[in-house]
Amino acid sequence: MAKMSIVWDRTTAFVGEHLGALVPLALAAFVVPSVLSSCASAAAVTASPGVRLSAGALAVLLSILSFWGSLTVIALATGAGSLADAGRVAARRLPAALLVAIVIGIAAAIATLPVPLILAARGYNVLAIAAGQGANIVVDPQTSSMVALWGLVLILAFFFLFTRLLLVSTVVLREGALFGAIGRSWALTRGHGWRIFGLLLLFALIGGVAQLAAKLVFGSVFALFFGNAPGLTTAMVLTTIVTASVQAVVMLLLAAFQGRLYVALTTRDSVWAA
Numbered sequence: 015m016a017k018m019s020i021v022w023d024r025t026t027a028f029v030g031e032h033l034g035a036l037v038p039l040a041l042a043a044f045v046v047p048s049v050l051s052s053c054a055s056a057a058a059v060t061a062s063p064g065v066r067l068s069a070g071a072l073a074v075l076l077s078i079l080s081f082w083g084s085l086t087v088i089a090l091a092t093g094a095g096s097l098a099d100a101g102r103v104a105a106r107r108l109p110a111a112l113l114v115a116i117v118i119g120i121a122a123a124i125a126t127l128p129v130p131l132i133l134a135a136r137g138y139n140v141l142a143i144a145a146g147q148g149a150n151i152v153v154d155p156q157t158s159s160m161v162a163l164w165g166l167v168l169i170l171a172f173f174f175l176f177t178r179l180l181l182v183s184t185v186v187l188r189e190g191a192l193f194g195a196i197g198r199s200w201a202l203t204r205g206h207g208w209r210i211f212g213l214l215l216l217f218a219l220i221g222g223v224a225q226l227a228a229k230l231v232f233g234s235v236f237a238l239f240f241g242n243a244p245g246l247t248t249a250m251v252l253t254t255i256v257t258a259s260v261q262a263v264v265m266l267l268l269a270a271f272q273g274r275l276y277v278a279l280t281t282r283d284s285v286w287a288a
Contacts, residue, residue, distance in 0.1 A: 043083025
C-alpha cells in the first residue's frame, strides 16, 4: 500500500525544487485573487445591488483564476517540463475540469436540500431564514436535533467523498477524461482512503490553525496601528494579505500533493511496499 509519508516527502521536495517558479504563481493565482475578492466583498456591503452583483461576478472570475493555478501546480507535479508548459496544459483542460467540479458541487448542494425541507415541514419560514431575516426565529429542540443529525451525516459523507475524489481534477488534467474522472479517482484511491484522509485531516488542522493565528495576531496588530473600523480599511486589507498568503501556501501544498499522489498511485514505484 502507498506510504503517504513518502508521498508527502516527495510533495515537499517538489515544492522546494520548484520554489522559484511556484512563488510567483502562488502570488498571481492565489494571493492576489483572494485579496481582491475579499476587498471587493467588503466594499460592496453597503453598495447598491448592482455593485454587489458585480463584486460577486468578480469573485467567480478570480476563483477560476485560482483553480487554473491549482491545475498548473498539479501539471508541474505530474511531469510538465516547465511552468509555462504546465500553465498551457492547465488552460487547455480548465473548461473540462471546471465542468466536472461544477457538477460535483451541484450534487453536494442537492445533498443539503433535506435541511430546508425539514425546516419547512416543521412550519418554519425557510425563505425568511435564507434571506437573513431569521435572527428572531427560535428553532425547537426536536427540529434542531434533526437538522444537526443530517448535518453530521453530511460532514462525514463530504469528508469521505473528498478523500476518494481528491484526484478527479488530476485525472481530468492528465488523462483527458471528463466525468469518467470520478470513477477513475475512486478506483485509484481504493484501499488508501483512510491514509489519505488522515494526512489531509492533519494538513487541514495545521493549515486552519495557521490561518486563524495569522488573522488574529496580525489583525490585532494592524487594528492597533490603523484602527478597527468596519468595511474596507487599511487594517482589513493588510490582514487579508497576510491570511491570503498563508492560504496560498495551503493551496499550493494541496495541489502539489494531488500531483505527487497521482504519480505514486499510477506508477507503483518505491512508494509501494514489496
